[in-house]
Amino acid sequence: MDVKTLCLGLLSSRPGSGYDLKKEFESLFKHFFPAGYGSIYPALADLTAQGYLECEEIPQVGKPDRKVYEVTEAGRRAFAAALREAEPQHKLRSEFLATIYFAxxxxxxxxxQLLDQRVMELTQAIDHIEETKSxxxxxxxxxxxxxxxxxxxVAQAAAQYIAEHGPELLKETRQSQGKRASERTSASPAIETRL
Amino acid sequence: MDVKTLCLGLLSSRPGSGYDLKKEFESLFKHFFPAGYGSIYPALADLTAQGYLECEEIPQVGKPDRKVYEVTEAGRRAFAAALREAEPQHKLRSEFLATIYFAxxxxxxxxxQLLDQRVMELTQAIDHIEETKSxxxxxxxxxxxxxxxxxxxVAQAAAQYIAEHGPELLKETRQSQGKRASERTSASPAIETRL
DNA sequence: TGCAGCATGTAATTTGTTACATGATTAA
DNA sequence: TTAATCATGTAACAAATTACATGCTGCA
Known part of the structure; x- marks a missing residue:
């Protein structure tokens, strides 16, 4: 299941352009399957080449022709097959948690600041979901x-966990900070930050 | 924050080999930052080339020399800087949710089957965490x-959500399945499943 | 006898991200 | 006048995954 397959799936409900799809990705999949133009446009080109989509070009003034894609019968079957076959993964890559590990x-x-930031993002995500729903x-x-x-x-649970256990973590690390401060060697300015 | 940085961070606590690091990734980061040998070994080579690690080769019989890496002072500083600079992302890519969207x-x-499978995976993840803790x-x-x-x-919340709302989803889609079955066109066998 | 664990790595491939390239219209 | 929206794409780059390549030891 990749961006390509998802484009095909979204176009199974209704025809649309790459630009439209991007908006669907934003409102529907933003938090668990984001995609940019850089993935969507090539995906549409591939799917068309494979005969899973057909494209109608609608001329416009001042902007590029609007290309509206529609699923073919083969495309519909291919998507159904992809759904059937899928052993869907759930991949998380959290720099946030990796960073916190080294608290x-x-x-x-x-x-x-990191904890607050994360809570804010989670809150925003929840708001975004509510908004889309309505x-x-x-x-x-x-x-x-x-x-x-x-x-x-899930976002709610994450935010709650941080709210409940964040203060505790802060307290515990502040103590070891104190210990560490006295052990600290010389100050070390101007370090390149990119590995 | 990438595999490279994380290797550096783990080696900041204690020296170890690529093989050791892989095990740490399995027990500590498995669920939010998995890494394979294919990422770890090149990362160690790069970090060594950059002077952030030093490597001691310990000869062994019957297996390749064990290469034990240790952080240098520069490496320690670089990691501290990486922690400071980080605007840590939390990226999720869920084929599971994407698939369910098309329930x-x-x-x-x-x-x-997909829902049950996911609950099982979540349960296993929770067990794995408890095990590591103890x-x-x-x-x-x-x-x-x-x-x-x-x-x-978070895993707990996810499992709970599925347990609570899965049956509802199953019921709703079973109805539309019925409707769809009567609308269905001809049977279509032998479809390639890979796009 | 066969599998799991120990131990290293390379190379090809896949996938997606980011930057680049262009440009009109409309609302604040 | 400035930003957002509409609208398309390509190319370079980054990063990780997968397959390949090798081979001993110890346990069941």
Missing amino acids: EMMDGDHLK LRASEFPAGARFVAGFGAA | EMMDGDHLK LRASEFPAGARFVAGFGAA
Whole structure:
């Protein structure tokens, strides 16, 4: 399951352009399957070359022709097959957690800032989900509702965990900070930060 | 924050080989920052070339020399800087959610199987976290505890959500399945499944 | 006898991100 | 006048995954 397959799936409900798809990705998949133009446009070109999409070019003034893609019968079958076959992965790559793992090597202010930041992002994600739900209320099928609810529930749990355990972490690391400060060698300015 | 940086960070606590690091990744970062040998070995080579690590080769019989890496002072500073600079991302790519989004196009049995599978994986993840905690109880610093707790809390919430809302989803899609079956065109066998 | 664990690495491939390239319209 | 929206794409780059390549030891 990649961006290509997802484009095909979205176009199975209704035809649309690459630009439209990008917006769908933003509103529907933003938090668990983001995609940029750089993935979407090539995906559409590939799918068309494979005969899974057909493209109608609608001339426009002042902007590039709008290319509206529509699924072919073969495309529909291919997508159904992809859904059937899928052994769907759930891949997380969290620099946030990786950083926090090293909390004891960080200074307290920075750590606090990271935690606050993350809570804010989670809150925003929840708001975004609610917003999408209400904007699209009329056309929100069961799968979409489930997924949106899932995202909100998980984000809620994450935010709650940070709120509950963040202060504790801050306290614990501040103490080891103190210890470390006295052990500290000389100050070391101007370090390149990129490895 | 990439595999390279993380290797440096892990080696800041204690020296070790690529093989050792792989095991650390498995026990500590498995669920939010997995890494294979294919990323770790090149990372160690790069870090050594940059002067952030030093390598001691310990001859062994029957197996390749064990290469034990140790952080240099420059490496320590570089890692501290990386922690300071980081604007850590939290990236999720869930084929699972993407697939579920299209629940209505799937058959009920398959959908149920996907949900059950996911719950099982989440349960396993929670078990794995508990196991790691108890195995390493003695050397589990504040950051590690926070991260482990975070993972468990979020996985718990996810499993709970599926348990609570899965049946509902199954019911809703089974109905539209019925509708769809009557609308269905001809049977279509032997479809290539890879796009 | 066979598998898991120890131990290293390279190379090809896949996938996606970021930057580049262009340019009109409309609302604040 | 400045930013956002509409609208398309390519090319270079980054990063990680997968497959390949090798081979001993110890346990069941």
